[in-house]
Amino acid sequence: MPGQTKAETVEGVQTPMTEQEFKKRDANWVLVLFYIHVYVLGTYAIYVTFTSASWSTILFTGLISLLGVLGVTVGVHRLWAHRTFTATAPLRVFLMLCQTMAGQGTIYSRVQAHRFHHAKFLQDEDPYYSKESFVYAQLHGNLLNYSKQQEQMLLNVDMSDIASDRIVMFQKRYYVLLYIALNVLLPLNTAFQYFGESVAVSIFVSFWLRSLIVLNVGNLVNSAHFVWSIHKGFKPTDSNSIFFITKSFWPQYHYMLPHDYQSGEFGDYATGTGSTMIRVFAALDLAKELLTISSVAVRNGLTIAVDTKRPIVECIEEQRKLQQSAMPENHFLNREKFM
Numbered sequence: 332m333p334g335q336t337k338a339e340t341v342e343g344v345q346t347p348m349t350e351q352e353f354k355k356r357d358a359n360w361v362l363v364l365f366y367i368h369v370y371v372l373g374t375y376a377i378y379v380t381f382t383s384a385s386w387s388t389i390l391f392t393g394l395i396s397l398l399g400v401l402g403v404t405v406g407v408h409r410l411w412a413h414r415t416f417t418a419t420a421p422l423r424v425f426l427m428l429c430q431t432m433a434g435q436g437t438i439y440s441r442v443q444a445h446r447f448h449h450a451k452f453l454q455d456e457d458p459y460y461s462k463e464s465f466v467y468a469q470l471h472g473n474l475l476n477y478s479k480q481q482e483q484m485l486l487n488v489d490m491s492d493i494a495s496d497r498i499v500m501f502q503k504r505y506y507v508l509l510y511i512a513l514n515v516l517l518p519l520n521t522a523f524q525y526f527g528e529s530v531a532v533s534i535f536v537s538f539w540l541r542s543l544i545v546l547n548v549g550n551l552v553n554s555a556h557f558v559w560s561i562h563k564g565f566k567p568t569d570s571n572s573i574f575f576i577t578k579s580f581w582p583q584y585h586y587m588l589p590h591d592y593q594s595g596e597f598g599d600y601a602t603g604t605g606s607t608m609i610r611v612f613a614a615l616d617l618a619k620e621l622l623t624i625s626s627v628a629v630r631n632g633l634t635i636a637v638d639t640k641r642p643i644v645e646c647i648e649e650q651r652k653l654q655q656s657a658m659p660e661n662h663f664l665n666r667e668k669f670m
């Protein structure tokens with residue numbers, strides 16, 4: 332029959348499906364409602380913060396917002412999705428608790444989505460619409476369920492390393508309980524019980540304002556390349572945005588060579604809070620085997636790629652492995668030398 336190109340199996344029966352149905356993504360209405368609440372109540376919470384909240388509540392909210400962002404950037408992105416370093420069990424527990432406080436779904440689901448995003452970057456199947464626009468990637472892509480096509484493709488994302496991480500699987504199993512305890516009750520109760528805040532101020536500042544901040548910063552992991560990277564045809568000197576944001580090639584570098592712990596999520600390299608925290612964790616012996624690539628290794632890799640006509644990424648990865656074995660254990664303390 333014309334137009335029927337795909338099929339799915341429902342209880343063993345082949346049901347014909349059009350190409351359009353196969354690629355269609357429905358809205359996740361629970362998430363749409365949640366996002367409406369986050370934006371409306373979170374915006375009002377800014378007013379509440381300036382008029383009614385105590386300094387203790389504001390500082391506490393800032394601290395747990397930062398921990399939530401660390402759980403997303405250092406935890407989900409650099410540790411679990413890209414394996415840019417290895418972490419001891421206590422550090423993995425800490426990052427798992429931080430990521431739960433971010434309230435953005437399980438580590439397992441976020442890692443799977445991010446690996447899929449990298450695999451389909453700048454293609455139609457990317458769940459975060461990397462071909463579209465910043466708003467699509469930051470907002471729209473997060474509010475839609477996967478299409479049948481994407482669900483099938485997700486099965487090809489290698490998650491074996493994540494499935495064997497007992498801490499990640501523990502969080503996946505008890506996520507609802509952990510979410511309620513760490514993302515709802517802990518922040519509300521702390522402001523209410525220890526800082527003498529009213530229930531209303533606790534809810535607005537510690538929950539809705541924090542959700543607004545962490546959700547937006549966390550979603551940037553998949554959309555920041557629109558803001559901070561130099562896209563084709565972009566002329567930095569023609570734009571006033573250069574005064575507010577630093578356009579750089581680092582996002583392009585990350586999508587080409589994601590196994591570098593120093594690649595920041597927001598266009599920076601080596602200097603951001605995430606990179607600094609990983610160095611602190613390494614100095615405390617909690618993080619090990621930090622992966623990075625020196626300029627010399629990149630240059631050698633490029634030269635070999637030109638000489639041999641082999642793929643650029645393959646040649647640079649080869650040089651990175653060579654360089655890694657020659658690096659001293661504590662290279663992260665001497666970053667000028669290896670940047």
Ligand SMILES: [Zn+2]
Pocket residue numbers: 408412413445449585589
């Ligand atoms: Zn990434």
